[in-house]
Amino acid sequence: MSYQISRIFYSILILCFAQAAYAEFADIQRIYRQTPNLNQFEVCQSGGCAKVTQLALSDVDWQPIKALFGESVQSNAEQEREKISDAIGLLEKIVGYKVGTSTDRAGTFGNSDYPGQHDCNDEAINTTTYMRLLKQGGLIKFHVIENLRTRNLFFTDWPHTTDVIREIETGEGFAVDSWFYDNGHTATIVPFKLRQANYKPADSPIGRPRKDSTQSTKP
Numbered sequence: 001m002s003y004q005i006s007r008i009f010y011s012i013l014i015l016c017f018a019q020a021a022y023a024e025f026a027d028i029q030r031i032y033r034q035t036p037n038l039n040q041f042e043v044c045q046s047g048g049c050a051k052v053t054q055l056a057l058s059d060v061d062w063q064p065i066k067a068l069f070g071e072s073v074q075s076n077a078e079q080e081r082e083k084i085s086d087a088i089g090l091l092e093k094i095v096g097y098k099v100g101t102s103t104d105r106a107g108t109f110g111n112s113d114y115p116g117q118h119d120c121n122d123e124a125i126n127t128t129t130y131m132r133l134l135k136q137g138g139l140i141k142f143h144v145i146e147n148l149r150t151r152n153l154f155f156t157d158w159p160h161t162t163d164v165i166r167e168i169e170t171g172e173g174f175a176v177d178s179w180f181y182d183n184g185h186t187a188t189i190v191p192f193k194l195r196q197a198n199y200k201p202a203d204s205p206i207g208r209p210r211k212d213s214t215q216s217t218k219p
Helices: 007-011 025-032 059-069 077-099 120-136 192-196
Strands: 041-045 051-055 143-145 149-151 160-167 173-177 188-191
Touching (some): 025 120, 041 120, 120 143, 120 160
Antiparallel strands (some): 041 051, 143 160
């Protein structure tokens, strides 16, 4: 499997911004192309990987992830996608407490008063890392992890980057997105074609007034 991303993706990172600062191109490429393992991997935050933290997960940290999938291999791809969604949410919680991103809120704009924020690029790169850890752990059997994809590029709407997995048997692609909800929520997994049509979950807090702040209606 190739984890190479085209330079086009990096050239549009600045379009999906959360903060003024961004990691260098070489740093973002290194983080995305890393071969993570539980003893050492890096995660992004602060918009465009402006802040990068190296960490590890212990056996105690990993045990709840294994428990989500159960003792036996999942029986089909649909069931596996449900487990991937749950696992990404749980990994966000575990990592969030370690690196200070547990207060990350849905979306990109209107969250500057909250520490540990992610834009869509941080979310996508971290989610790819989490899925690679799941794959290494033998927990993903029915899918391959593909390169990131970005939609819009300002031509029709605000650009947005997400992960993609492909079902091995059918060849169908699915977007895997942890950006639509606050830290620790299950990831959104929908057919990639639906995602490209500017899909947003109906109950996502993005664009909705919140009790503690008024969030921008921009994605």
